[in-house]
Amino acid sequence: MPEPTADFTATLRTALAGADTADARALWRALGAGGVLVALCPDGGTQPDPRRLATLLTELDARCPLGVALSICVQVATVLPLLSEPATGPVAGPVAETVADLVRGETTVALAVTDAGASGSDLLDATTRAKLGDDAVTLDGRKEWITNATTCDAALVLARHREPRHFTSFCWLLVPRSAPGVTVEPAGRAFAGSGVGHLRFDGVALEPNALVGRPGRALAGFARQVGVERLAGALWSRAICRRLMTGLGDWLRARPAADGTLWDHPAVRERYARCLVALRQLDALCAPLLDGPPGPPSTATGMVLKVAAAETVETIAAEAVHLRGADAFRDGGEAALRTEAAMFGIAGGATGTMLAGLADHADDLLGSRP
Template sequence: MSEATALTGGTGLRPAIASALDRVAVPGDTATLWRELGRAGVLRALSPSGAGQPPARGGTADPWALEVLLTELDARHPTGTVLSACVQLATALPILAEGLGSDLVRSVYESVLDGEGRVALAATDLGAGGSDLMEATTVAELGEDRVVVNGGKRWITDATTAGHALVLARHRPARHFTSFVWVLVPTDAPGVTVEATSTRLFLGSGVGNLRFDDVTVGRDHVVGRPGRALPSFARHIGTERLASALWARAICRRVLDRTRERLAEHPLHGRTAWDNDAVRARFATCLVELRRMDALCETIRGGPDEQPTAVDGMIAKAAVAESLQYVVGECVQLQGAAAFGDDGIAHLHTEAAAWSIAGGATGAMLAGVADHAADVLKATR
């Protein structure tokens, strides 16, 4: 019996993840990690169907199952590697699964689930503000047997490492949510330029920019129905936002655990830093913030038959972005010089700022929450 069969048959997700991670010797080796997760059946188990079969229309990934993987990854790998897994499993793969209309798309989908391929979610546009996808200028000209793509995407996770990019492009000029289409573009196709982003942050993420100059692919590279791209994106990005919030909670737990250990070891005035009342008060405030995150996440989880809404994802992302930045910032100060060592957390404080930007800026999230104010107030009763 294969590892994938054993896993989907009930052996358990966490042991399979741990076994796969044990076979990755170098932290940040995202290619090997993805391959081992595929061989262990983890990627198939985390697909919307739970077994790697095409999900029902509208099927989304389970953020609570993704939390198991993201927490384990966070304990062993850099932020960029975890980011790569989060974006692909929460958003890119479910979008592909909805659009398995051609043998080509299905082949790429299966390759990614097997851990042999990777796909970059290319949504953020070079010609528009980060969260304003309606103003995207990347264009796909749809012909009877071919598609021509022109434009560019920026700060795309896995841009430099994925074999294909799932490109959000405009196929009609009208500023309307039905004017967009997904096109699966090979990153080595003629006319595609891949440029690594100049940053020392997010090791293992493969973040970069993509440019498309008269990139011509077959019509079978269209994913799903033209006009359905933005609704599809909105449905699945909500899962990614919630999964990233659960991941942020795991980061806070990990950082607080390590900070508590360092404080208990660090001498101060003949005792330890942990014995200092001012230090303990600051640390306790972080614990209160962590419990707030716990309460929010558990409220969103709800009952067994309840499904998180798009607004739940917006609320979680906006709230956790602030909490993560606060907790990590306080822990940097509490750890002092140790936070700036090679294994320190000072760099994490900078990376944590991405939670206020990536996947939708906090301002955009709050605007979306305000649009649903009546529903949110009703839910809190």
């Protein structure tokens, strides 16, 4: 299995050198032009190599605002594979052109899944609808809290094309942001650089070749690919936690206290050590997947990663805020990061939803019974 060789790391760092790491589109162009996006998927595949993905996310976390890293993560872990995966059907026309432009860094695509008409992760209740005709496709609806919405060139939109509440009732559409009837509304100042916003589609007329893959297979394909998104989230949260722990340890060793430094207090070291244990547990969950082939982990494994990532980030960020006190509330401090990192417990399925679903996989996770 391909490893994240020194060549890949060197290629990545060369591409990042001199790039504007606060501008997601500029950074995406740099990654494409530098060959990083092609190298991320070995041997011409469509799925990112786990170790290379971990290397990319670690480098981005060290250099970029969280929102910029989010913009890149969604595209490499979900958008590119969904658009280029042969299992979704023939890749041709505007879809093939978009894939080629994406890997060159010349275009950005938003993943428009979260629906204004559905509650949280309940995609079966989505009300964004596509009317499929022989000569045209018409799209109506609204997608909310979409990463890259305000900065994208196009959106990959999950839409209902049949009325029954069933996983076969959905299709993917590639919708140019400039198409008549598409409007974009920013979603506030959170996640600076991510382009988060709301997309509205009012009678948007598209050519039939805007369909990505076969109607009826979209939700099943997304359910499979979301496992890679959850792995990416775990790898990224691991990088965030390691950075937090390193910075916190340095700060504790340098912070004067009555009889030395804060690090000299056993109670402080105990709290720090508990965070180390949490991080090592997340490392252990990720390790087998880093040594495996590219592609989605099992459904249950993806859900475990999702919950573990969210809880580990919250545990460590909360402890960093507690131990650093007022210093954590300075611009760019741990308090702000903790607020934004709460997305790990929401995006891609809320933690509570994941836990409820994991209960259904109890026998698989516990192993065979004697």
